Amino acid sequence: MKPTKDQVLKQANAACKNTLMETLQIEIVDYTEDSLVARMPVNSRVYQPDGVLHGGATAALAESVGSFASHIFLDTNAFFVRGIEITANHLKSVTSGYVYAKASFIHKGRTTQLIDIRVTDDDDNLISICKLSTITLPKK
Structure with missing residues (x-):
C-alpha cells in the first residue's frame, strides 16, 4: 500500500532530527511529483x-x-545525494513570520540534477532565488 502524503511528510521530517534542519526549525510541508516545499521561521x-x-x-x-x-525522488537504497554548488540572489529582507522554499527540478539527470529554489514570505513575496546543483553517487 502506498503511503499517504501525511505519512511521507512525517517520515521526511523525522529524518531531520539532530541535523541543521532541526536546528533551524526547517519543516517539509508539501510535495508534488516535481517539487518539494519547506518552511523556516524567521526569528532571532x-x-x-x-x-x-x-x-x-x-x-x-x-x-x-x-x-x-x-x-x-531517487532510489536511496542504491544512491546518495550531495550538493555540489549553490547560488543565491537575495531580493528582499524579512524580519518575522516564515519563509517558504519551493524546490523544482530544472534538470533531473541520472548523475546530476539542477534545482530552482524560490524563497517567499508569508505574503508570497519573492525573497530569494537560488539554484542548486546536486550529484547522485552510488553507495558502495
Whole structure:
C-alpha cells in the first residue's frame, strides 16, 4: 500500500532530527511529483545582527530543500545525494513570520540534477532565488 502524503511528510521530517534542519526549525510541508516545499521561521535564530533574515540561513534552507528533493525522488537504497554548488540572489529582507522554499527540478539527470529554489514570505513575496546543483553517487 502506498503511503499517504501525511505519512511521507512525517517520515521526511523525522529524518531531520539532530541535523541543521532541526536546528533551524526547517519543516517539509508539501510535495508534488516535481517539487518539494519547506518552511523556516524567521526569528532571532536566523537573524543578522541588525534583525533581518541572514542570507546564510536562507541558503541553508534552499540547500536543504533542494537536496532533500533530490533525495526523495531517487532510489536511496542504491544512491546518495550531495550538493555540489549553490547560488543565491537575495531580493528582499524579512524580519518575522516564515519563509517558504519551493524546490523544482530544472534538470533531473541520472548523475546530476539542477534545482530552482524560490524563497517567499508569508505574503508570497519573492525573497530569494537560488539554484542548486546536486550529484547522485552510488553507495558502495
